[in-house]
Amino acid sequence: MLLELSEVSKSFFGVRVLHEVGLSLQAGEVHAVVGENGAGKSTLMKIASGAYQPDAGAIRLAGQAVSFRGPREAQAAGVGIIHQEFNLLPERTVAQNVFLGHEPSRRGFVDRGAMHARTAELLASIGADGLSPDATVGRLGVAQQQIVEIVKALALDARVLIMDEPTASLADHEVQVLYALVRKLQQRGIGIVYVSHRLAEVFDLSNRITVLKDGRLVTTLDTAQATPEALVRHMVGRELAHYYPPRATQAGTERLSVSGGGNAKLRGIELRLCSGEVTGIGGLQGSGRSALARALFGAQPFTSGQVLLDGRPIRLRSPRSAVRAGIAYVTEDRKAEGLTPRQSLLDNALLATRAVRPQWLGQRARAANARQLLAGIEVHAAGEDQEIRYLSGGNQQKVILARWLAMTPRVLLFDEPTRGIDVGAKAAVHDLIRRLASDGAAVLMISSELPELLGMSDRIVVMRDGAIAGELPAGASEEDVVGLATGTRAAP
Numbered sequence: 001m002l003l004e005l006s007e008v009s010k011s012f013f014g015v016r017v018l019h020e021v022g023l024s025l026q027a028g029e030v031h032a033v034v035g036e037n038g039a040g041k042s043t044l045m046k047i048a049s050g051a052y053q054p055d056a057g058a059i060r061l062a063g064q065a066v067s068f069r070g071p072r073e074a075q076a077a078g079v080g081i082i083h084q085e086f087n088l089l090p091e092r093t094v095a096q097n098v099f100l101g102h103e104p105s106r107r108g109f110v111d112r113g114a115m116h117a118r119t120a121e122l123l124a125s126i127g128a129d130g131l132s133p134d135a136t137v138g139r140l141g142v143a144q145q146q147i148v149e150i151v152k153a154l155a156l157d158a159r160v161l162i163m164d165e166p167t168a169s170l171a172d173h174e175v176q177v178l179y180a181l182v183r184k185l186q187q188r189g190i191g192i193v194y195v196s197h198r199l200a201e202v203f204d205l206s207n208r209i210t211v212l213k214d215g216r217l218v219t220t221l222d223t224a225q226a227t228p229e230a231l232v233r234h235m236v237g238r239e240l241a242h243y244y245p246p247r248a249t250q251a252g253t254e255r256l257s258v259s260g261g262g263n264a265k266l267r268g269i270e271l272r273l274c275s276g277e278v279t280g281i282g283g284l285q286g287s288g289r290s291a292l293a294r295a296l297f298g299a300q301p302f303t304s305g306q307v308l309l310d311g312r313p314i315r316l317r318s319p320r321s322a323v324r325a326g327i328a329y330v331t332e333d334r335k336a337e338g339l340t341p342r343q344s345l346l347d348n349a350l351l352a353t354r355a356v357r358p359q360w361l362g363q364r365a366r367a368a369n370a371r372q373l374l375a376g377i378e379v380h381a382a383g384e385d386q387e388i389r390y391l392s393g394g395n396q397q398k399v400i401l402a403r404w405l406a407m408t409p410r411v412l413l414f415d416e417p418t419r420g421i422d423v424g425a426k427a428a429v430h431d432l433i434r435r436l437a438s439d440g441a442a443v444l445m446i447s448s449e450l451p452e453l454l455g456m457s458d459r460i461v462v463m464r465d466g467a468i469a470g471e472l473p474a475g476a477s478e479e480d481v482v483g484l485a486t487g488t489r490a491a492p
Helices: 041-048 071-077 094-098 112-125 142-155 172-187 199-205 228-236 289-296 319-324 334-338 345-349 351-356 363-376 393-405 423-438 450-456 478-486
Strands: 003-012 015-025 030-034 056-061 064-066 079-082 160-164 191-195 208-213 216-222 254-262 269-274 278-282 304-309 327-330 411-415 442-446 459-464 467-473
Touching (some): 003 041, 015 030, 015 041, 015 056, 030 199, 041 079, 079 142, 094 112, 172 199, 199 228, 208 228, 216 228, 254 289, 269 289, 269 467, 278 289, 278 450, 319 327, 345 351, 345 393, 393 423, 423 442, 450 478, 459 478
Parallel strands (some): 015 216, 030 191, 079 160, 278 459
Antiparallel strands (some): 003 056, 208 216, 254 304
């Protein structure tokens, strides 16, 4: 056995987060770890990679007992980890990032030639020889940056590679690149622990699946003998009656419309959003989906065209003007753009109302309303004063939703609303989105997950190269969406 964790326990501030959890990994195996947010997945991975030390239990690597005092010791022993948020220096080259902290030297100086050659060799070994060692990392796409993270681990002779939500920021076509990389790593005998909320990936890639819930090991299954329904039942402790709530039977009145909208990233946008309806936005990464949401929120305003809100012209020059008009925006990058991590969850829930009204005006009433909303959408936390950075991704997303619910918005813009959260939290967010639409809001939802886009949308608008490529009705197929997004199929 390549890696074994036996009866591992861990507590923080007297709260037990792992209860005698076990996990094993064979050479050349992909072992998936799944569970709801807060199940203990990240804590277990940080113990395996040396970031945390267990309170009890044992770790064995290739049959030898080990005790890592930090990530460097784990890396030196051959255990690497790729976090959901990359740990790269954007202004440095690929080679400089790959060998950061252990640069080859010659006569006391960094041997740049050797560093370049070794990086090129490592890239070629996983079929990524099209990526230059001299490329500046900050100018690379997300998928290419992930390749750099993988090569960083290989440069340290990793025998075990932990991948934490590796596709969270990838478009569908980039996920296939990752699949190919994982299989090549398997062929080299590297054991991979694959943490993901995307069950399709788990079934596509893994040999075995371990389910955690509330810090405890629920079961370990051979993937060939598991089903998605059984896995969800193990994860959430109940059957999910449906993955997506029923669609709207009929759209309401036109709430927001754009005619001839354009800016540096968008051109000729013709769009209508109706009350009671969820309008899905599909397309490849970089097609203009997020740029459209940001234009409607005034973060990157339209410089041409006209926007009507409830039939009246409106100039969305800034996020403040959009919020005052009743437009809410749930960004795709909640950590960088949606949260103030060192503030409490209550403060985060009140950010929108504080931005558009004086803090002294109805402060107690707003706080009481926020508390009621947080309770209503079942945010799980130690208390309202807990810093939001310590909440799971699903609970963080719920706090952001509560923030905008407090505004009773007329238009809601969701950019990847369920990215990085588990199936149970996804179902709660889906139900909430549909409830908001049923209450009369117009909802625009961007998603890179085609099943989510198809399951949630009453209409699907597909973008390509900064323009709208076409519109599809509810019930469209994945092939219809991909065809419009890539230009291989004409609009109906």
